[in-house]
Amino acid sequence: MSGPEVNKPAEEAAEPSSTPTSTSVPGAPGNPGTPGVPGAPGSPVKPEREGGGSQLVREIMSGNAMISVLAVVVALVIGGILIAATDARVTTALGYFFGDPTATFKAVWASVSEAYGALWRGATYDPGSRTWKGRLGIFETLTFATPLILSGLAVTLAFRVGLFNIGAKGQIILGATFAGAVGFLIELPPGIHLLAVIVAGAVGGAVWGGIAGFLKARTGAHEVIVTIMLNYIAVSLVLYLLKNQLKDPNSSNPISPRMHESAMFPLLLGPNFRIHAGLIVAVIAVFVVSWLLERSTLGFEYRAIGANPRAARTAGMLVSRGYITVMLISGALAGLAGVTQLAGTEKILDSDIAGSIGFDAITVALLGRSKPWGTFFAAILFGAFKAGGTSMAINADVSIDIVAVVQSLIVLFIAAPPLVRSIFRIKVARRVGANI
Structure with a gap:
């Protein structure tokens, strides 16, 4: 999370420290200091920590798989x-x-x-089920995992820059709202309509995430507090819209009209299964984020900023720009998760479109150790919990809340x-x- 320098004004924080931080190895030639004694001549000088929050994020990221x-x-x-x-x-x-x-x-x-x-x-697979949908539960697992992959990547990307993005829920809601406005208010040719919905959802999420990034970079506002507050604002905003501009005139409930067929993701295995082409978008996003972090110049800057913002600033990197761009991309990924929810499974926008996905995304990112592919497999595991939890409750007479307990314990450990x-x-x- 944030270090001490982000609480200063932007102009003051941009100035590198005038006192260089020296490091030396005891016993090295020309360094006859007393080893192990802090402050003694020649003893190792530890770099100043960036604050408890950033240290926590780095410890989570550096844990053993x-x-x-x-x-x-x-x-x-x-x-x-x-x-x-x-x-x-x-x-x-x-x-x-x-x-x-x-x-x-x-x-x-x-x-x-x-x-x-x-x-x-x-x-996974239930040979005793009478229907193919019940027998091939793996496809229901992948359906539940699709928005978790995208929202988990959103949290993962922010982690790598040392930011704790708690606002995936609000970004999912705004992404779904933007996508819904294009999906049920506008008529476009098939293909173009779905593409417009995807772009609109990404823009909606990016706008909501960018607000937190901008406030973090320019004012030092804590991203955890800002994103949590933005979650509340997003829920209230979409509820207002669903009662007014986006309300379905044929319903007394605060819901939107149904998405046009041309604006929805095509089903991959026909009408008997809910799995849709949003899964392909999620897999592509994993490849893109993995390349971005591991092979691009921008990804190198992100990792450098996440490791030590002061060192990155001294090296000439624009830390403020990094905070803004990473939250824009992170918000766009969460917005895409909202698109897969609306245009893939729900088809109607309501105030609970995000459900628990925004907070489950934090768990997925932690379990995946802030790695894109780790996040991918963690999302599939949590999708399996969601898909199998219903089966456990029905066939074994066990409360589905036990699954939520297991998920919470995973976060704890x-x-x-x-x-x-x-x-x-x-x-x-x-x-x-x-x-x-």
């Missing part, structure tokens, strides 16, 4: 304990535990295996890598000069 996997494992184990604890068969078996302990363990195993088995079948390391007794390998 294995920690993400282990965090999911621990969350599933704890979720299994909750499933067993709420199962009537288990509580009954506990009543005579000392008389027949094996019955309790069998009941626990049956409860957990049935629940997670139903979750897996609902998210992802944000606390030392806790995961202590559970699995993983030692951190210290690198020479890591603190210099």
